[in-house]
Amino acid sequence: MFTLILPELIVILTAFLILGVDLFVSEKNRVVLAPLTLVGLGAATAAIFFQMPEAGALFGGRFAVDSVTWWFKFLFILSTGITIALSLDMLDGRKVLENAQTPRLRFRGEYYTILLFTLSGMMFLVSARDLITLYVSLELATIPLFVLASWKRDGNAGEAGLKYVIMGALASALLLYGFSLLYGLTGQTDLHAISQGLTPSPLLWLAVALIVSGIGFKMTIVPFHFWAAEVYQGAPTPITAYLSVASKGAGLALMFQLFFRVFGGFFKDWQIAIAVFAALTMTLGNLGAIVQNNIKRFMAFSAISQAGYMIMGFLGPQKESIASMIFYMWVYVITNLAVFGVIIFHSNQTGKEEITDYRGLAQTNPLMALGMMLGLFGLAGIPPLSGFVGKFFLFSIASATGFHWLVAVAAVNSTISLYYYLRIVRQMYIEPPAAGAKALEVSPVLGFTVTTTVLASVALGVFPFFYNIVNAQTSGWMSLFVK
């Protein structure tokens, strides 16, 4: 039974270990902290695979493990590990070019610790089976992100942090008020008991509206997406990557918890609302991305539109919807991190973040440009890359449920998204490099990370075994909640 909570325990112990070691070693020896963190993450992953066929509950049913939680937790750990790999050059000051503009990130020990705390919050969030646990773990996942987003000590980071704190606190307050109404309607805090006790009433719809706005903030669903562009721009780039993948994964996990587990009985009622949100999110996200010039803002709007595709999986009570959403989340996380790897490599070396700064990258750094192109095509969903496969599954769910208009909207949006992803490819491959541009030196860790993530993103689309495993394990999950 104890092994059920082992991954979380390992992550939390690693966090405190890093904090302690950081206290006692000199600045020069703090290089050791990153490998230590990665060892901890590896151990947590091993613990997840060790528990894999086992499912069960702890603490009187307030903490539970099942087939869906394994894949979410593994995803969170993996994205944290890749984020750490992406941050290494900025934290350890392994600058290759002398004239690099980006200032070094300071306070390595605290950085890893806080990253691990938010990871543990996300892992508890997937396993929570009680309103109290759910809310506390959600805040544990969110509050450290405020700190990380304003890590750099410049005006932009502070502005990003201010906006993030205010919007995040508002979202969490709305969610809390919605939770309190759910508690008032049923007198229960256990999620299963709440779903049994709910009956349709105006108060229930108020509670759902409040909860949706709280989740919409986490998932960056239009119209709750306003914070994203500014926060993504002001945060350190590895944290931007982390926000766009892990934080969004936590939002999806929260939607799984609430929409399936609690509101599963009212599936027919919220289905149409999800369809409208999905259409709005992908359209406005795409239209926003077209006009951006800063690459991080661009990725923010791209991430918003991806959230629109992702929630299409909530439309149908198909056997495959769970597996499709988890699979698309995996594909999105790995592909997005590959793209961010190249962005971090470029901004580390040049200190520039405009899209036009990528001109001629294919001539100076052909391999990095190739990785970026494959990543962007994966996000746009060009076959045979994994983004296409993931989108295909999601579209087929919407279509099987009868939302043909949404499939048409999504297809048009995919075309729009191809246009703006191609803007960057055009800069890299068609525009000539700036006069006197030299090849940028690739640091080993970034080269390795980009290579593995790009290969993984291609492999996920070509080889079906990963989807098959997830599908086999999760196909019966949804029928527990949605009738």
Added chain:
Amino acid sequence: MGENLVSFLEKTPDVSHWLVLSSLLFSIGLYGLLTRRNAVGILMSVELLLNSGALNFILFNRFISPGNIDGQVMSIFVIAIAAAEVVVGMAIFVALFQQRKTVDVTQMNMMKG
């Protein structure tokens, strides 16, 4: 309308009175969050919002399920979370103030799309 209000106020307090109080708190907090220019004032409004949620949990505990203490436990956790949120918020505002010499939210427009 006026007579309804008077009779409502003269009744002994029950769940509806408390709900009115908590929704008033929530509305004041939301109004403050949208209108205050100083970021510290906004944090205070956030406190009101969170406290109205905590108050809801306590009063539902008292009137809906008096047998258990789940709502009270939740309200204690909410207080702790609100404290954590404010600590992080204030730290960020102090760091921002050192850079910009202001925490007026209408001045926060350095990043443009």
